[in-house]
Structure formats: C-alpha cells, structure tokens
Amino acid sequence: MKVLITGVDGYSGWPLALHLLARGHEVVGIDNFVTRKRVKEVGSWSATPIPTFAKRQVAVREIMGKELGFYRGDLQNYDFVHHVLQAEHPDAIVHLAEQRSAPYSMIDVHHAVATQVENLTGTLHILYAMKEACPDAHLVKMGTMGEYGTPNTDIPEGFFDVEFHGRKDHLPFPRQGGSWYHWSKVFDSGDVMFAAKIFNLRATDVMQGVIYGIRTPEITDDRLLTRFDFDETWGTALNRFIAQAVLGSPITPYGRGEQKRGFLALEDSMQSLRLAVEHPAAPGEYRVFNQFDASYSVNELADRVARIAGEFDLKPVIEHPADPRVEAEQHYYQPIHEHLPALGYRRTRELDEVVREIFTDLLRFRRRLEAGRHVVVPTVQWRVPDSRPLLKARAAPEAPLPTHPGSPSLDSPA
Numbered sequence: 001m002k003v004l005i006t007g008v009d010g011y012s013g014w015p016l017a018l019h020l021l022a023r024g025h026e027v028v029g030i031d032n033f034v035t036r037k038r039v040k041e042v043g044s045w046s047a048t049p050i051p052t053f054a055k056r057q058v059a060v061r062e063i064m065g066k067e068l069g070f071y072r073g074d075l076q077n078y079d080f081v082h083h084v085l086q087a088e089h090p091d092a093i094v095h096l097a098e099q100r101s102a103p104y105s106m107i108d109v110h111h112a113v114a115t116q117v118e119n120l121t122g123t124l125h126i127l128y129a130m131k132e133a134c135p136d137a138h139l140v141k142m143g144t145m146g147e148y149g150t151p152n153t154d155i156p157e158g159f160f161d162v163e164f165h166g167r168k169d170h171l172p173f174p175r176q177g178g179s180w181y182h183w184s185k186v187f188d189s190g191d192v193m194f195a196a197k198i199f200n201l202r203a204t205d206v207m208q209g210v211i212y213g214i215r216t217p218e219i220t221d222d223r224l225l226t227r228f229d230f231d232e233t234w235g236t237a238l239n240r241f242i243a244q245a246v247l248g249s250p251i252t253p254y255g256r257g258e259q260k261r262g263f264l265a266l267e268d269s270m271q272s273l274r275l276a277v278e279h280p281a282a283p284g285e286y287r288v289f290n291q292f293d294a295s296y297s298v299n300e301l302a303d304r305v306a307r308i309a310g311e312f313d314l315k316p317v318i319e320h321p322a323d324p325r326v327e328a329e330q331h332y333y334q335p336i337h338e339h340l341p342a343l344g345y346r347r348t349r350e351l352d353e354v355v356r357e358i359f360t361d362l363l364r365f366r367r368r369l370e371a372g373r374h375v376v377v378p379t380v381q382w383r384v385p386d387s388r389p390l391l392k393a394r395a396a397p398e399a400p401l402p403t404h405p406g407s408p409s410l411d412s413p414a
C-alpha cells in the first residue's frame with residue numbers, strides 16, 4: 001500500500017515510516033519541523049541526536065535500501081495539502097502532525113490558541129483534501145486516550161449504549177479533556193466523525209495511550225534513532241523520570257502520584273498503526289480504537305524507574321512536588337481495548353525491558369542530558385494564566401550541544 005504519514009519527522013512518525021518500509025509498503029511523508037523548533041523554544045533538545053531530514057533519507061537508503069518520499073510543508077496551507085494528496089493518491093493517510101504537548105498548550109493564551117487553531121485546521125484541511133483528491137483513501141487519525149479524561153466508569157472504544165428517559169441509543173462516549181491540547185483532540189474527533197458521514201470517507205480515530213521507548217527493530221543504527229524528549233514540556237513522565245535518574249536528581253511524580261494512564265511501547269504502537277492501515281474502515285465508517293497495553297499510576301512508573309536504575313548503579317530518591325496540573329490525583333481507570341486485538345494485535349514488549357533499553361541509550365547520551373538538567377523541573381502551571389516570563393528565563397544555551405564521544409557526528413540539536 002502507499003501510505004502518507006503527516007509528521008514523519010516526529011517521535012512516532014519516523015519509526016512508523018521505517019516500520020512500514022520494512023514491510024514492503026511505499027511511504028511518503030510530510031513535515032514542517034515545528035516540533036524541533038518548539039522544543040528549542042523551551043530551551044531543550046532531543047536526548048538522542050537527530051540528523052536533518054535529508055540525512056535521515058540518505059540513512060534509510062544506505063541502511064535499509066529503501067526510498068522515503070518527503071514533502072516539506074505546513075498543513076496550515078490548504079493548497080499544499082491538496083497538492084500532495086492529488087500528486088500522491090495514497091491508500092492510507094496516517095495523520096500525526098499536530099502540536100502534541102499538553103503543557104505547551106497551557107503556557108498562555110497564545111499557546112492555547114496556536115494548539116487549537118493548528119490542530120483543527122490541519123485536520124480539516126486533510127479531510128477536505130481527501131474529499132477532493134482521494135476520497136477512497138483511509139484516514140488513520142491520531143487522537144489520545146486523554147480525550148476521555150478519567151470517568152468513574154469503564155471507558156469503551158468510542159461509543160457506548162445509553163438509556164435515558166426510557167429511550168436507548170448508541171452514542172459517542174463523553175469526552176473530558178484535561179488541557180487545551182486534549183480538547184483540540186476532542187474537537188478533531190468530532191470533525192473526523194462528521195466528515196466520514198458527509199463525505200463518505202473511511203476513518204479510524206486512534207485513542208493512543210502514552211508511548212514509551214526509543215527503539216524498534218528497524219532502528220539498527222544511530223542515524224535511524226528517533227527523538228527522545230525529556231524536558232517538562234515535551235517529555236512524558238516516564239521519560240523525565242529516567243532522565244532524572246541518569247542525572248542523579250530526584251524522580252518527581254506530581255502530587256500524590258496516583259494518576260493512572262494507559263501506556264504502550266513504541267514498537268507495539270507501530271504494530272497497531274500498521275494493523276489499522278492494513279485493515280481499512282469501510283467508506284463512510286468512523287471507528288475508534290483504544291490503543292494501549294496496560295495502565296500504570298505515576299507512582300508505579302517512578303518505583304519501576306528507581307528499581308531498574310539500581311541495575312545501572314544509580315540510586316535515585318523519589319520526591320513529590322505539588323501537581324502543577326488540574327487533575328484527579330486518585331480515580332477509577334478501566335479503559336476497554338478489544339478492536340486491535342480482534343485484528344491480530346499482540347503485545348510484544350514489556351515495560352521493564354523497554355525501561356532498561358532506554359537507560360542503556362540515555363547513559364550513552366548522558367552529556368546531552370547534563371546540558372539540559374534545568375529543563376526537567378516543572379514551571380508551567382495549569383492555573384497560572386500567563387507564564388511567558390518563565391519560558392524567557394530558560395532560553396536555549398548559546399554553546400553547541402555536546403555530542404557523545406562515541407556517537408557519529410549528527411546534526412542536532414533537535
């Protein structure tokens with residue numbers, strides 16, 4: 001199949017391109033490199049050095065013997081999106097290119113507006129361009145498990161049966177985003193569902209859990225590494241905890257640390273997305289997949305990281321700063337996960353082994369983490385209306401980033 005990946009330069013878009021190429025699919029990508037730019041904006045960079053996209057394409061050719069097509073451009077530009085879809089006529093579009101950081105969307109009004117305008121505009125442009133240029137293509141749209149929030153009931157896959165005042169219906173399950181970013185995903189879901197109906201499009205909305213890991217079987221060379229963010233804005237809790245352990249800093253679960261979320265290894269996320277691509281929705285069908293393997297509380301993550309750190313002669317302590325977010329710190333969490341297993345999905349990676357793998361990589365790139373020690377501590381507060389001065393105080397360092405002596409010379413910072 002021919003697959004178009006929007007956001008191909010990102011944390012998950014890059015390994016997805018490698019995964020699909022390795023399985024014989026033709027892959028074309030789109031990116032405007034805004035994640036690289038925005039990570040710099042908060043004074044950070046990827047712990048793993050990331051080559052320019054042109055060098056990534058060369059590495060794919062030399063290491064895998066494959067060609068990866070690429071268009072540099074912004075999904076905010078409708079003519080660009082329409083042009084690519086018309087020129088490429090993909091069988092499937094995996095849409096990953098969005099502003100994906102909840103803390104970034106909570107910095108101030110400008111970051112909130114940028115997140116919602118960009119995410120909704122990009123998705124609407126793809127939906128209209130599909131209608132015009134490739135109406136039979138299948139859209140695999142990346143949402144998030146965070147759209148559901150933490151209701152005091154089980155979480156179905158998108159829809160549930162409801163009875164109210166004696167009448168019954170099968171309706172979308174209520175969404176309760178926990179940040180402006182999460183609400184942008186909720187609004188996107190409504191738009192994709194509506195477009196599938198009126199334009200007769202094929203659509204799969206993937207409610208993805210938090211992904212962990214740096215490696216997939218295709219990443220056999222440092223030139224093929226994907227990014228690893230560890231700062232408070234772009235890094236996940238697990239990423240930050242491992243970085244803190246490597247740096248000899250305390251591991252800092254926010255608040256009581258009993259917040260639970262669904263998680264999935266990078267490699268298994270790639271497997272899930274491939275299964276969604278290879279088993280398209282029917283014309284006019286909007287379906288929802290919950291994509292996660294297991295739920296962990298933030299405390300469970302912190303404890304595991306601290307325990308595994310011991311295997312690397314690191315002895316981190318765990319401290320609990322006040323939670324900068326507005327969220328339930330103790331709650332019920334029981335999402336359902338049946339649609340992907342029905343397509344043949346099987347979990348292949350366990351959390352502990354992936355955490356060990358991340359420690360092994362981060363210790364190699366420790367000097368890049370040390371230069372970013374200041375960016376792990378939380379400063380963005382959900383209740384503070386405008387924290388721009390805090391960002392200013394943490395401008396990116398002028399000096400070039402250190403590269404690990406044993407690693408190839410790459411182009412970071414990314």
Ligand SMILES: NC(=O)c1ccc[n+]([C@@H]2O[C@H](COP(=O)([O-])OP(=O)(O)OC[C@H]3O[C@@H](n4cnc5c(N)ncnc54)[C@H](O)[C@@H]3O)[C@@H](O)[C@H]2O)c1
Pocket residue numbers: 006007008009010011012013030031032033034035036073074075076095096097098099100118122142143144145208209210211212236
């Ligand atoms: N990583 C996770 O744990 C996770 C969890 C749930 C959902 N998601 C979702 O998965 C998707 C991919 O996440 P990721 O972690 O790979 O993010 P990422 O930021 O690393 O990758 C997104 C890529 O899209 C590009 N991009 C963004 N806006 C663009 C635009 N307007 N035009 C062209 N390119 C643009 C960025 O430059 C970046 O390379 C996002 O939609 C995110 O919300 C991620």
